[in-house]
Amino acid sequence: MSEPESPRFSSALRQSGRLPTARWCPSPNFGPRPDADDVSLVVVHNISLPPEQFGGSHIEDFFCNRLDTSAHPYFEEIGGMKVSSHLLIRRDGELLQFVSLRDRAWHAGRSVFCGREECNDYAVGIELEGADQIPYTEEQYRKLAEVTRDIMAAWPAITEDRIAGHSDIAPGRKTDPGPAFDWCYFRRLLAG
Template identity: 90%
Template structure:
């Protein structure tokens, strides 16, 4: 995988909402933000379909409402859900984009950050292909770091203290990105 070109112009990303290095996979599961200028939180998630299995197109199919529910028993449980994320980083570092960063993806659900509810309204969601107790890959940390830097440059209200896990904004309901996610390592990479 070749290294993406950095830095890009933050104003271009703010205007387009699209990361040119990402494979575009448009999801119908999004809506307008109440205020497009109020993007001030980045949320890190994990997802694997089936649970704790990696590879294949199941995550992409799920976010695009075309998951074959007969392919695995777990898919019958989630087949009717309408969810999305802005971005997905696969195990090999491949970056997929489902929703423009300017729009409201459906990734956080009922959530609160620093006393403010409805995090989908003002956040960007990044899914890592992974599971709570399975270590993430070096390629994923590298890609997450580069994408986070680019997002922070475009939306300066997203500072290091405004990067949270799904478990931080929906405690008791969500556990991702889980104990396998090395926040210290990620923050060191982000600072270098």
């Protein structure tokens, strides 16, 4: 069990929006939040490029608009999309950050949580390298719990009941993180 982050760490994270443990990979796909201090939701996603294949630089390239669309037939379908996420947790637990937590990443699309629309305006998007039906790794669960605790300490409006899957905020349109994601296990780790 890790110790809770210090108030100084939380304040620095809130000011900078950057996690010091993440590899910084700046994406051009972001904009200002309507209110940079209004961060009150964490959304858990999954992504794999090509679908259900792991490793390589394709996810990073996709979020940074440099995906080689000739590398796989699926990439031709998504090559023109402009999307991002704040964070990505790879299968081995490596953490990448694409957008400052103070800014609006383009991860949720049309969405609603507790009656409030446009979740990108107030949510932190965390992608897990994975697929709906493939179990996530222990390293991913541990890193997700650690990072989520850090974010919750910096933005206390994010409580355990304000952590959702993409499928929860865009039902019928999105299915991630999928049935392979063990919410009970994640919540136990989050509680420490």
